[in-house]
Amino acid sequence: MKSFEDLEKHFGSLNPELVRSLTAIAEARGREEVFRHQTPSGLDVLREIAIIQSAEASNAIENIRAPRERIEALVTDKTTPQNRSEQEIAGYRYVLDQIHANGPDMPFEAPVVLQLHGYLSRFTGDSTSGRWKGLDNVVEEQHPDGTVVERFRPVSAQETPAAMDGLHAGFARAKGEDRHSHLLLTAAYILDFLVIHPFRDGNGRMARLLGLWLLYNGGCEVGRYISLEKLIEESKETYYEALAKSTVGWHEATHDLRPWTEYFLGIVLAAYAEFENRTTVVNGRGSKRALIVSFIRSSLSDEFAVSQVRDAAPGVSAAYISKVLGELKDAGAIAPLGRGRGARWRRLRRDIS
Incomplete structure (x- = not known):
């Protein structure tokens, strides 16, 4: 969508910080691949931990919470959801499972995004799930003093279907041109998705799931072993600050992708650092x-x-x-x-x- 209208403006000349991050991530990916091939048995526990933390953290960002024991039982299919929060968490785990198992084989297209959103709400019975929003929405933030301010203005409901088609067409075109890093295109897609805000509910969680899917499709597998969602939850204030800075002027295509892109690459790099730290501890039996x-x-x-x-x-x-x-x-x-x-x-x- 708007970010893909002029990628050269955003990524034609990268600042040193972005270059360093992209280089460090490329090097970390190489070390990750070596470990995955040399010691695959040491990753089973990390995968289990990441799924639990991802389901817990991504929902917690939206103030959807449940006791840890219940989350672990839901994630491992040892119980059924007992309330709305547990239904939301179970739905997130289901979509996460689909991405882990079938991500490379699913076409990255708007109809599949709709299908995954339907899965996200499969336990809640929400009749609006799997459909683009039917009413305009506003993204607001409540300050400690009780005042409410508009965080950003999403795309209207009427314009949403065309905006999502345009976003996916722009992403596919940029991938085909192969001029910019897949990581940079992923950051741009997530920001545009969040500003379009295509669903009545679940946009933040869907953005994090779609970001994970795109990372996998680009060969960045660290999210299987380290929860990116937990890293985002732990830096939630910075997450919202970066989004706020990069959404200014989006509707006019005058926005600056740099703050959000730097934050996003920082999360990926932090995940690789945590992966290397944990793989020195978790290695095979015991x-x-x-x-x-x-x-x-x-x-x-x-x-x-x-x-x-x-x-x-x-x-x-x-x-x-x-x-x-x-x-x-x-x-x-x-x-x-x-x-x-x-x-x-x-x-x-x-x-x-």
């Missing part, structure tokens, strides 16, 4: 135990709670965490501080294995 031990060993504080361990090792059962903590206690590495669910632990030494 990888779940390694995650627990690594958290305790590297924690800045000598005291920690079991909830912190669960956050560092999502998908690892409470029983297994208790088992490992018991083994470390018997080895004289940690000591309990109290009893019960809220009990804390103290690290007695760092040379834990």
